[in-house]
Amino acid sequence: MEKTGGYGADLLGLMMSQSKEQGTVNVTSNASLSTEEIIDECKTFYFAGHETTSVRLTWSIILLGIHQDWQEQGRREVLEICGRNNYPDADCLSRLKIVGMIINEALRLYPPAVSLPRQACESMKLGRLSIPAGTQLELPILAIHHDPALWGNDANEFNPGRFGEGIAKAAKHPMAFMPFGTGPTICVGLNFALLEAKLVLAMILQKISFVTSPSYTHAPMLLVTLKPQYGAQIIFHPLD
Known part of the structure; x- marks a missing residue:
């Protein structure tokens, strides 16, 4: 090298x-x-890598703490495929369908990035719209992920089952799910981020059961990323 x-x-x-x-x-x-540019790049790595993964797992734990039935389904799958005492390997992770569905549904309800900014590099037509060069466009990911016209009347409910046949068939439009953006500038860390989240969640489900504390107050807040305003109060119990 x-x-x-x-x-x-x-x-x-x-x-x-x-x-x-x-x-x-x-x-x-x-x-x-320059040194300033390197610092800016490091900030990007932190928010795009650590911060988003942390928030993604936090919402997954909160949702599974509330929805015990899905927590049990996810744990059953992990124990059947990975066992109780083995670290999940690449083969195990690729077979964890339910765990993947849970993570996708958490990303749908609470995507770390709530919108996707774009700028028109040149004048163009988008359907019947004429968009001048330099126009700033904002794609509202959070609103799209909660649109009943795309996701059905249960759009605001936690239902990982909607991803049972894959992402493309989860909604009425194949591009309705975009927590990592879309198009040629889609997040380069997508596959790594999903693999990382699936690994951590699988290891938690192997060893621990948990429930959302009565003190938990549901208050999503946008502060760079979408996170619980008052934290995630979770009661953990080691599995027997």
């Missing part, structure tokens, strides 16, 4: 080795980064 100037070969190290301040590359190169 190419040397990274003593900063290591991980992503941060590669960016540091390209820093304009280090003089390791031509400062006019498009590949060079």
Whole structure:
């Protein structure tokens, strides 16, 4: 691997080795980064990686704490496929259909990113609309995910079963589910994020049962991502 100037070969190290301040590359190169740019990239990694995964799992735990029937279905699947004492491996995770359905439904109800901003690079036609170049567009993911015209009269209810035949058939339009965005700029970390969430949730279901505490107050709040305003009060019990 190419040397990274003593900063290591991980992503941060590669960016540091390209820093304009280090003089390791031509400062006019498009590949060079300033310290401020590196800090901004790290912030992006945190919010797009750690923050979104944390919120995704938090809502999944809250919803399963409320809906004990789905928690039991998910746990039964995990124990049948992965066992009680084995860490879930790649083969196990690929077979956890119900766990995947639970995560998708949590993402539908409470997507970490509630909207998708876009800007028209050039003038264009969208159906009967004429959109001038430079127009800022906002795609309301949260509203689309709760639209009864797309998801049915139970659009506001937790029902992972709607994903039983896959994402494309979960709603009346195959593109109605977009927690990671859509199109050519869809989140590059989509597969990793879903794999990470499925792994953590499976390991929790293996060892722990839980219920939402009576002190929990349901109050979704948008603060960069969509999160519970007063936290997630959950009562955990180790499985016998």
